[in-house]
Every structure is written in structure tokens, then in C-alpha cells.
Amino acid sequence: MSIIQVDEIRKRDNSTFPLGKLLQQVTTEISDQTNLATTSFTDLTGFTANITPTSSSSKIIFIASMSVNHDTTNVNNGLKVQLYNTTDSSSQNIYNFNRFNGASSDYIYQWHTAYFSCNSWGTTARSYKLQGAGIDNSNSIKVNRTDAFSAPARGHLIIQEILNWVHLKLQIYKS
Secondary structure (H helix, E strand, O other): OOOOOOOEEEEOOOOOOOOOOEEEEEEEEEEEEEEEEEOOOOOEEEEEEEEEEOOOOEEEEEEEEEEEOOOOOOOOOEEEEHHHHHHHOEEEEEEEEEEOOOOOOOOOOOEEEEEEEEOOOOOOOOOEEEEEEEEOOOEEEEEEOOOOOOOOOOOEEEEEEOOOOOOOOOOOOOO
């Protein structure tokens, strides 16, 4: 068995590898309320953002956070969300947030965050939006509810471009 110990690995031009560097961040703050009463995916008002990657080898991270609330006497339902690429008309990563159970549970209120990631598609712009739907039925679900609380909830859609980790190929030569 062999052990290789180094303090630093450099490129041939003597520069270092930039690992995990945040290249850019796009942030959208949302205070609009969306009322959902369907099991079909519907746009969540304001949850839209655009990004143009600066590198074709980076990782793109999507972070969506929002308040989710029911205001009904039959809350046997939950919220699922998907990230929709409006540039290519494709959806990805369905994420089930929560399920409320009970016959009468008015004003159940929870805060949720979802994370999605993908490899960069190159250096062309893309637009994204978040969509939501009921998991089981069309009982009312409110995202970023503003009509029952003194201050509106503030959701966020954040897109980050992260410089990918470098995969090193190490070759050992025997003499």
C-alpha cells in the first residue's frame, strides 16, 4: 500500500484549482400570494428567474422557499412543486412538500425550502418558474399567504452557479 501526501496541487501553469467558487447568484423575492385549488401544476406567482451560466462545466443550484398554508375545513391534501424550464418547455424535479391531515385544521402554516440542482447546459440564457399543485385533491392551498397575517410572507427563488469541483486524474509511473 502506498500513501501520497501533498499540501497543494497546481496546474501546469502554476495556478491553483478554484474549487466550489460561487460564480453568480440570481435572487427573486416574492410577496405575492398564490391560491391553488387543483391537482394540475399551476404557476406560483412571482417565482420566476433567469440565468445565463458563465461556464459550461459549472453546477446550477436552485433554492425555492415559501410559506404554505391551508384555510379550509377539509385539509387532507398537500403541496407538490416542480421547477419548470420555460426556455425549453420542460419540467424537472417534482418535490412533495407537506401533507395536512384532519377534518378541521384552519390556518395550518409551515415554511418549506426545496433544493434542485443540475449540470450547466452551456452559456445560453434560460428562464425558470416554480409551479405547484395539490397532491391528493383540489382543497385550497395558499402559497405566501397575505390575507390572514399582519405581514405578507416573503418567498424566494435563488439560482446559483457554482464552479464544479475538479476531478483529478493521477497517473503513477514506475521507473
